[in-house]
Amino acid sequence: MASTGLQLLGLVLAVLGWVFGALVCAAPLWRVSAFVGGELVIAQMVWEGLWMNCLSQSTGQIQCKTYDSTLALPTSAQAARGLTVLSLLLCLLALLLGVAGAKCTHCMGDANQASKARLTRIAGVLFLVAGLAYLMPICWTAYAIIRDFYDPNIAAPLKRELGPALYLGWGACVLLLVGGALLHVGSSPPGGRTVPVFGGVAKDNPHTGTAGEEKQQEKSFV
Numbered sequence: 597m598a599s600t601g602l603q604l605l606g607l608v609l610a611v612l613g614w615v616f617g618a619l620v621c622a623a624p625l626w627r628v629s630a631f632v633g634g635e636l637v638i639a640q641m642v643w644e645g646l647w648m649n650c651l652s653q654s655t656g657q658i659q660c661k662t663y664d665s666t667l668a669l670p671t672s673a674q675a676a677r678g679l680t681v682l683s684l685l686l687c688l689l690a691l692l693l694g695v696a697g698a699k700c701t702h703c704m705g706d707a708n709q710a711s712k713a714r715l716t717r718i719a720g721v722l723f724l725v726a727g728l729a730y731l732m733p734i735c736w737t738a739y740a741i742i743r744d745f746y747d748p749n750i751a752a753p754l755k756r757e758l759g760p761a762l763y764l765g766w767g768a769c770v771l772l773l774v775g776g777a778l779l780h781v782g783s784s785p786p787g788g789r790t791v792p793v794f795g796g797v798a799k800d801n802p803h804t805g806t807a808g809e810e811k812q813q814e815k816s817f818v
Contacts, residue, residue: 600699602782603716606775607694610723613771614687616764617730621680624650624660625759626737630745630752645761646677672740676733683730687772690722694779716783723776727769734765 624645643650650660663669666677695701697715738758745755 599782602778603694603698604700606720606723606777606779606782607691607698608775609771610687610694610775610779611691613723613727613768613775614684614691616768616771617680617687618684620734620761620765620768621646621684623759623761623764624648625761627741627756628759630755630757642756643759644756646673646680672736676737679729679733683726683772686722686726686729690719690726690776693722694719697783699783713783717780720776720778720780720783723772723779727772727776730765730772731769734762734769738762 622645624643624647626646627642627644629641629643640654641652643652648660648662650658652658666674669677693715697712697719699709699712699716741756741758744750745757
């Protein structure tokens with residue numbers, strides 16, 4: 597039977613992962629300036645995200661500017677944009693299906709439990725796919741930052757470190773994956789596998805009944 601507790605827990609975790617994922621997508625803190633070369637005092641810091649970059653002064657002033665052209669961005673940045681937006685849209689679709697198919701809701705009536713459980717399982721799979729789709733740009737960006745940081749051919753002012761948005765993105769991916777798994781596991785179809793067993797027993801009874809009648813007829817003839 598479908599577990600209401602697992603469904604609710606899975607939905608809550610998945611929604612939290614979706615909200616954190618939206619914040620990470622909009623945050624300009626994917627890449628931050630690296631403190632390399634023995635520099636102790638930095639007059640300004642550079643923050644870079646998917647949609648804008650910011651310049652933080654030592655006086656506390658922050659100036660942000662969106663990228664002028666999407667096509668001028670590197671291919672990795674364009675792919676990261678596409679995957680994060682696709683992941684967020686999948687989360688929205690999965691949320692609608694999960695709410696409609698949850699056992700505690702009455703969107704489809706109480707008589708369609710099998711269809712509701714099927715919708716909830718599909719929602720769980722969509723959350724899992726969204727979590728994996730979101731994980732790819734996060735991991736690729738982290739790999740590129742670490743690779744460039746240890747590259748001696750790149751000047752020190754151009755090196756970047758992992759921004760706090762990446763760590764929050766990893767947390768969002770974990771929430772989406774765990775929430776989708778719980779939603780799928782907690783939405784097993786009602787009735788399980790008991791129908792074939794009862795059907796088999798029901799089919800066996802007529803044969804046993806006819807066998808008993810034949811024996812009684814043989815006794816009466818004797």
